[in-house]
Amino acid sequence: MSSSAQTTIVRGRFLDIQSLVKQAQQIPDQVRYLEDGVLISENGKIKWFGTWQDAQPHLPENIEIQHYPEQLIVPGFIDTHIHYPQTEMVGAYGEQLLSWLNTYTFPTELQFKDPAYAQNIAHFFVQELLKNGTTTALVFCTVHPESVDALFEAAERIQMRLIAGKVLMDRHAPDGLCDTPQSAYDDSKNLIEKWHGKGRALYAITPRFAPTSTPEQLEKAGQLKQEYPDVYVHTHLSENKDEIAWVKSLYPEQKSYLDVYHHYGLTGQRSVFAHCVHLEQDEWQCMHQTDSAIAFCPTSNLFLGSGLFPLKKTWEQGVKVGLGTDIGGGTSFNLLQTVSEAYKVQQLQGDKLSAYEALYHATIGGAKALDLQDQLGNFNVGKEADFVVLNLKATALQSLRQSRAKSLDDALFALFTMGDDRNIEATYIYGQCAYQKTE
Incomplete structure (x- = not known):
């Protein structure tokens, strides 16, 4: 190991899922737990991972070992759908999706034309992600290019992997939030050239949802995807029944809501559709055939009364899925709390969500949904060193419950x-500690 390389050594209890699986039942076979493990990272990548005993020949001299003997270290949490401009409007009362957008969301997003305002919220947003153990996120900005610059600049300062993009919206919104098909294309193209692949930044073509884009604008979005095939597509799909009816009235020539996006070339390996609560069978088939992904956002689906997402069906249909907090329709930045609500959503449908399956979706499964499974999601050598140090006993009640834990998965389920942000002891981004709990 080069002495000039930026090297970090972390010792503690490590837990991850070693590889992708095709059925939830296969996940326990891939659980890897090291009671006394060591992770060595060099220049942001995992150089060596294994037991403390096996690590001895690999430990470089004169580098302090960061030891967390009581905590549990897991891969960084991956949030596959979140809106950073909605950070300040979490917990807005009393509306369902369409009236919620008009009453709360659009007035809030108008403020992001001001670069200083956008920078302030972007900094706050990135800090909230870190405090909650989220190390990668797929993020909606606003229609303003300034909002995208502010977010990527805030992430760049700590070498954080974010995927984000400017919203495309040319109808059914306030004048100050509307672009045109051509300006959406031009602004997005400039931002792709500026940010995609710069450091750890990745770009997403981001139509808000089909009702707020004309056919001409979706055509331009599809053109961008053709011209830049390795960028992402990030939008909403089948969240709310009134929304679905609206889409069908606006696009009567397409056979379904998803078919609108598919028609314009917006499905595919790096396309992520938030919610998908009410998909029809042909839409499930299209999701599978195009290798598109779903972001499951339980706190938002419950808060806005959208419905219960059938997580079990993603396994049955072979569709990629990750977890999303969907701030600010969602009610917490924290993926521990998001998982807790996901469990309840499954219970209401007569299904269960095990602790290991939840960990899978929050880490390596989320990485697969973002087509980043070769770079993120577990502790395999060569991957980017993003991970979270968890305190399982952050409260008196948690401590009591953990003292009764019968097994590792029981402790993880508890x-x-x-859990919530109090359980996040430290968050490491690209091998460096980017957040440390102080109290």
Whole structure:
């Protein structure tokens, strides 16, 4: 190891899922737990991972070992759908999706034309992600290019992997939030050239949802995807029944809501559709055939009364899925709390969500949904060193519950059920500690 390389050594209890699986039942076979493990990162990548005993020949001299003997270290949490401009409007009362957008969301997003305002919220947003153990996120900005610059600049300062993009919206919104098909294309193209692949930044073509884009604008979005095939597409799909009816009235020539996006070339390996609560069978088939992904956002689906997402069906249909907090329709930045609500959503449908399956969706499964499974999601050598140090006993009640834990998955389930930002002891981004709990 080069002495000039930026090297970090972390010792503690490590837990991850070693590889992708095709059925939830296969996940326990891939659980990797090291009671006394060591992770060595060099220049942001995992150089070596294994037991403390096996690590001895690999430990470089004169580098302090960061030791977390009581905590649990897991891969960084991956949030596959979140809106950074909605950070300040979390917990807005009393509306369902369409009236919620008009009453709360659009007035809030108008403020992001001001670069200083956008920078202030972007900084706050990135800090909230870190405090909650989220190390990668797929993020909606606003229609303003300034909002995208502010977010990527805030992430760049700590070498954080974010995927984000400017919203495309040319109808059914306030004048100050509307672009045109051509300006949406031009602004997005400039931002792709500026940010995509710069450091750890990745770009997403981001139509808000089909009702707020004309056919001409979706055509331009599809043109961008053709010209830049390795960028992402990030939008909403089948969140709310009134929304679905609206889409069908606006696009009567397409056979379904998803078919609108598919028609314009917006499905595919790096296309992520938030919600998908009410998909029809042909839409499930299209999702599978195009290798598109779903972001499951339980706190938002419950808060806005949208419905219960059938997580079990993603396994049955072979569709990629990750977890999304969907701030600010969602009610927490924290993926532990998001998992807790996901469990309840499944219970209401007569299904279960195990602790290991939840960990899978929050880490390596989320990485797969973002087509980043070769770079993120577990502790395999060569991957980017993003991970979270968890305190399983952050409260007196948690401590009591953990003292009764019968097994590792029982302890993990209790964490997911009772956990929140108080459980995040430290967050490491690209091998460096980017957040450390102080109190």
